[in-house]
Amino acid sequence: MSVNESYYCFCLTQPDNLSEEDKLRLASHKAALLLGSKWEVGETITIRFLEGHPDLCERVKRVALEWTYLANLNFDFVSEGPSDIRIAFQQGNGSWSYLGTVCRTIDEPEPTMNYGWLTPDSSEEELRRVVLHEFGHAVGLIHEHQNPKEGIRWNRSAVINDLSRPPNRWNEATIENNMFKQYRPREVVATDVDPISIMMYPIPRTWTENGYFSAGLNGELSESDKAFIAENYPR
Numbered sequence: 001m002s003v004n005e006s007y008y009c010f011c012l013t014q015p016d017n018l019s020e021e022d023k024l025r026l027a028s029h030k031a032a033l034l035l036g037s038k039w040e041v042g043e044t045i046t047i048r049f050l051e052g053h054p055d056l057c058e059r060v061k062r063v064a065l066e067w068t069y070l071a072n073l074n075f076d077f078v079s080e081g082p083s084d085i086r087i088a089f090q091q092g093n094g095s096w097s098y099l100g101t102v103c104r105t106i107d108e109p110e111p112t113m114n115y116g117w118l119t120p121d122s123s124e125e126e127l128r129r130v131v132l133h134e135f136g137h138a139v140g141l142i143h144e145h146q147n148p149k150e151g152i153r154w155n156r157s158a159v160i161n162d163l164s165r166p167p168n169r170w171n172e173a174t175i176e177n178n179m180f181k182q183y184r185p186r187e188v189v190a191t192d193v194d195p196i197s198i199m200m201y202p203i204p205r206t207w208t209e210n211g212y213f214s215a216g217l218n219g220e221l222s223e224s225d226k227a228f229i230a231e232n233y234p235r
Contacts, residue, residue, distance in 0.1 A: 033140045033141055033142070033189045033228075033232050034099055034100060034140055034141075034142050035189060036100075037099045037100025037101050037102055037140045038100055038101070038140045038232070039073055039100060039101055039139065039140065039233070041072050041073075041233050041234065042072050042073070042074070043073060043074070044073075044074040044075075044076050045073060045074065045075055045076065045084050045085060045138075046076045046077075046078050046082070046083040046084045046085070047061075047064075047075055047076065047077050047078070047083055047084065047085040047086075047087065048077070048078050048079070048080070048081075048083035048085070048086050048087070049077075049086075049087050050086050050087060050088045050109065050111055051088055051089055052087070052088075052089045053119075053120045055120055056089070056118065056119065056120045056122075057087075059124075059127055060087065060115070060118070060127070060131050061077055063127065063128050063131040063132060063135075064131055064135045066132065066221070067132075067135050067136070067139055067229065070221075070226050070229050070230045070233075071139060071229045071230065071232075071233035072233045072234055072235045073139060073233055082108055084103050084104055084112075085103050085112050085113055085138055086103075086106075086108070086109065086110070086111050086112050086113070087111065087112075087113045087114070087115070088111035088113070088114045088115075089114070089115050089116070089118060089119075090111070090114050090116055091116055091117070091119075092116060093114050093116040094114065094116045094117075095114060095115050095116050095117060095118075095130050095133075095134060096113070096114050096116075096134070097112065097113040097114075097134040097135070097137040097138050098112045098113070098137070098138075099137050099138075099140060099141075099142065100137075100138065100139065100140030101140075103138070113134055113138060115130060115131075115134070117130075118130060118131075125219055128219055128220070129198075129217070129218070129219040129220075132198045132219075132220070132221060133198050133199065136198055136199050136225075137199075139229065139233070141199050141229075142199070143178070143199055143200070143201060144193060144194060144195075144197040144199040144200035144201070145179070145193075145200060145201050145203060145215075146181055146182050147182075147193050148182045148184065152193075152203070152208060152213055153208055153209040153213070154179070154180060154207060154208060154209070155206065155207055155208055155209055156180065158206050158207050159175060159179055159180075159207045160172060160175055162207070163175050163179070179201075189232060194222055194224040194225070195213070195214075195215045196215070196216075196218055196222045196224075197218065197222050197224060197225050198218050198219075198220065198221050198222065198225055199225070200215045200218055201215065202215055202216055202217045202218075203215040
């Protein structure tokens with residue numbers, strides 16, 4: 001499996017946790033829920049598109065709503081006025097999202113979610129993969145490989161070598177934050193690591209010690225994703 005920038009997103013847990021350099025480079029790019037970013041059960045989350053072709057926006061909306069079929073949350077897509085989640089399509093700025101309720105700390109009209117490689121011509125497969133993943137972050141889910149329940153034994157030099165080169169060009173601080181950082185157990189509610197979670201990065205075997213672990217490019221919610229989000233946002 002090759003390393004491709006469109007496989008990797010940034011998950012922003014606080015508005016100032018990245019250097020200005022890294023904010024400019026937001027590109028290159030079961031489950032664990034960060035407790036400090038969890039929404040109230042039954043809460044209504046307002047969402048606004050800042051730009052984008054109407055057909056593309058409608059496709060994103062349709063996929064995003066699938067999270068609400070499982071979680072006791074309501075997505076209210078508004079066309080104007082203040083909103084919790086604000087979606088941009090800034091090309092070259094990667095795909096990323098703030099984590100859960102952190103979006104409410106970001107001043108209007110700054111985006112809180114971006115789809116840097118989605119266009120009206122994007123395939124349905126790619127759009128589903130990216131939108132389900134980013135809205136997973138939006139409801140509070142961290143990257144699965146940072147789940148503290150089972151630490152991945154990284155081949156650190158291989159990860160750094162691949163991600164520091166084109167097309168990602170991540171510096172070591174960015175790699176540390178997005179690849180090697182693990183959340184503390186008390187910060188999250190987590191199940192065992194799910195290699196087919198929508199929140200899992202693609203991980204080639206060369207990135208782990210003795211090739212003991214790998215994960216593919218997941219495009220749909222796993223059964224663990226579905227059960228976990230329903231349990232944590234019960235109806």
